[in-house]
Amino acid sequence: MTNKPSHNLAILGLISVAIALTTTSISILIYHNSGDIYLDRSRPGFLPDEKEVEEESREDYSFSETDPLSAESLDDYLEHYQETLNDLDKIESPFNAGPLSDEALGIPEKSENPE
């Protein structure tokens, strides 16, 4: 006579593991294909520096949509807006070609295919 309860338990265990592996694989696939992996700064080597964390924790201005619209409120808006624009301009020419150039990567000069 076969020991059915332990046999069924083993099958249940295997099915559970298979389901877990499948769902985890799908999650990782979605995580990778959606591009979220490239925004995830909790990955090893991509953690934010201490200095970055300090800079991010300062207070933000927010324009009130409920207060009446006035020249003074817009003055305030423009002042803070300009400050935020200045923060944006701290990075000069983001994603420009320089860092991927042959020189920057240490690749010798190439030649073009004669057409």
Add this chain to the structure above:
Amino acid sequence: MYKKFRPVAALLLASMLVAAPAFALTEDQEAEISQSCQTIKQNLKSLQRSDSRTRSYLGSLYQTFLTNYIAPLNLSLVKNNQPSATITALYSDFLNARQDFANKFTSYSQNFEELLLIDCKKQPEDFYDKLEQTRKERADLHSSVKRIRTLLGNQYVATEQLKGGLNDQ
């Protein structure tokens, strides 16, 4: 009989020319890339981390602009019965531009990852071809960032004009 195959032959030849890499590496260049492979890879990984920081920084600022400035101003104009077609259009353009930036960064990062997976020691030609592709993606990303900066500048100007209009009232 062979005249029938001339257009097909011409098409095949044209496709081969198009598929050929635009920049051919000489044997010396291939050898140098193979030799400097480790250094090149280190530089690329360093750039990848730097790009991630830049993306994070820009992304958080774009979000700040959207939630603290652009969207509330737009809502305020509607609530105060002073809708502005310019500011509404800028809001819509900014949303599209921001999404475009996110898509382009994802595409660029995927290419970058694929580039890092190629063994430049054994496959310098393939590596360089992929590098060229990644450069194009980076150029697209750079254009996207410039577009967003222009829109943010336009938003500032439009708001100044709006303020001027309120002063006149």
